[in-house]
Amino acid sequence: MGKVATTSSARVSFKGAQRWAAGHPWIFRSDLVEPPSSPPGAVTVFDSRQKPLGIALWSPHSEISLRLLDTNPDATINADWWHDRIARAIQRRESLDAHANAFRLLHAEGDAVPSLVCDRYDRWLVVQLLSAGIEQYRADIVKALVALTDADGILARNDPPVRAREGLARETTLLVGDVPQEIEVHEHGIRYIAAPWTGQKTGAFLDQREARARIAKYAHGRALDCFSYHGSFALHLARAADHVTAIDSSRAALERAAQNADRNGLTNIECVEANAFDYLRDQQRARARFDTIVLDPPAFAKTRQALTSALRGYHEINLRAMKLLAPGGTLYTASCSYHLTKPLFLEMIERAAADSGRRLAFREFIGQALDHPEVLTIPETGYIKGAILEALD
Ligand code: SAH
Numbered sequence: 001m002g003k004v005a006t007t008s009s010a011r012v013s014f015k016g017a018q019r020w021a022a023g024h025p026w027i028f029r030s031d032l033v034e035p036p037s038s039p040p041g042a043v044t045v046f047d048s049r050q051k052p053l054g055i056a057l058w059s060p061h062s063e064i065s066l067r068l069l070d071t072n073p074d075a076t077i078n079a080d081w082w083h084d085r086i087a088r089a090i091q092r093r094e095s096l097d098a099h100a101n102a103f104r105l106l107h108a109e110g111d112a113v114p115s116l117v118c119d120r121y122d123r124w125l126v127v128q129l130l131s132a133g134i135e136q137y138r139a140d141i142v143k144a145l146v147a148l149t150d151a152d153g154i155l156a157r158n159d160p161p162v163r164a165r166e167g168l169a170r171e172t173t174l175l176v177g178d179v180p181q182e183i184e185v186h187e188h189g190i191r192y193i194a195a196p197w198t199g200q201k202t203g204a205f206l207d208q209r210e211a212r213a214r215i216a217k218y219a220h221g222r223a224l225d226c227f228s229y230h231g232s233f234a235l236h237l238a239r240a241a242d243h244v245t246a247i248d249s250s251r252a253a254l255e256r257a258a259q260n261a262d263r264n265g266l267t268n269i270e271c272v273e274a275n276a277f278d279y280l281r282d283q284q285r286a287r288a289r290f291d292t293i294v295l296d297p298p299a300f301a302k303t304r305q306a307l308t309s310a311l312r313g314y315h316e317i318n319l320r321a322m323k324l325l326a327p328g329g330t331l332y333t334a335s336c337s338y339h340l341t342k343p344l345f346l347e348m349i350e351r352a353a354a355d356s357g358r359r360l361a362f363r364e365f366i367g368q369a370l371d372h373p374e375v376l377t378i379p380e381t382g383y384i385k386g387a388i389l390e391a392l393d
């Protein structure tokens with residue numbers, strides 16, 4: 001037995017053991033029969049009959065007490081173990097190099113590295129260590145990442161609110177080398193600036209990368225990018241459309257959108273600071289028409305309780321966008337709310353279509369790209385849903 005296995009252990013209920021058997025890596029506090037007596041780190045987990053089930057990360061303060069690392073109870077969680085696990089995730093992404101220099105290397109539970117996120121931006125990495133257990137392995141993880149990627153610098157964007165629930169400080173810290181304030185990202189022929197220290201998430205929305213390239217294939221005529229952030233969709237649309245209006249409520253984001261347009265030599269993007277709800281309503285009143293529309297809003301449903309009011313918001317923007325579509329026009333509509341499940345998302349679109357009075361064809365469903373693996377037995381690894389619709393007349 002490995003060193004860790006003899007030093008600390010946990011005993012879990014039948015229900016807890018069942019979760020692992022069903023392919024989900026979390027065991028909640030309520031299913032802990034005997035918590036480990038040790039500080040956060042790796043522990044061996046036993047069922048109620050003392051049968052060893054595997055090794056898990058232990059978080060004493062969290063509702064999610066245990067996160068499965070290895071179903072081999074004799075595994076030793078050391079630098080070599082992290083190196084192997086991280087290497088496998090990185091290998092899966094090799095094909096992405098041809099189209100982009102920024103993508104997710106580690107998607108936490110989706111890559112069997114629970115509570116660990118790592119995004120690559122060119123020669124730099126941005127990591128998020130999101131549990132007390134994973135923090136204990138920071139040095140091993142950083143060592144493996146440096147060895148596997150030869151990165152010039154690694155930044156920890158450990159500022160998400162979940163860290164507080166783990167009893168951890170929320171902070172942004174440099175772990176290795178140097179990481180610039182701005183990094184130029186290449187993505188399917190478009191260039192934009194990511195801001196790893198201060199930007200949303202780890203500096204940009206990498207999770208819509210493939211969707212942006214996909215919608216560009218449909219883009220034509222007069223285009224509208226709502227919730228544009230630093231213009232990510234607008235830049236792709238502008239290569240194919242005559243004119244693009246990029247809407248965002250953040251002036252700072254739009255200033256970067258304008259700079260990104262210049263960087264690509266694109267002169268057909270107009271940035272408008274506005275509330276997208278108001279803008280869509282005003283355009284509808286003015287009987288405007290757009291040939292291509294993108295709706296990529298922030299998560300309206302941050303909690304399950306917020307779902308009902310979130311659904312009203314999604315319905316409203318989708319209904320208005322559908323009404324604004326010119327005949328033959330294309331709408332890309334997305335949601336990144338985890339609580340709005342795929343069935344609810346599709347139902348919302350169908351209802352908006354029915355209310356719009358338009359004949360809309362469902363062209364494509366767009367889920368998560370290969371760098372954000374959505375594991376079927378772990379619903380929490382999935383959150384992005386997108387649909388491409390066409391106005392038939
Ligand atoms: N489409 C972007 C990501 C959008 S993130 C990309 O692919 O990179 C959501 C954006 O919506 C943020 O930039 C935020 O400033 C903006 N936003 C939030 N609420 C808004 C509102 N009511 N109207 C317009 N923009 C809004």
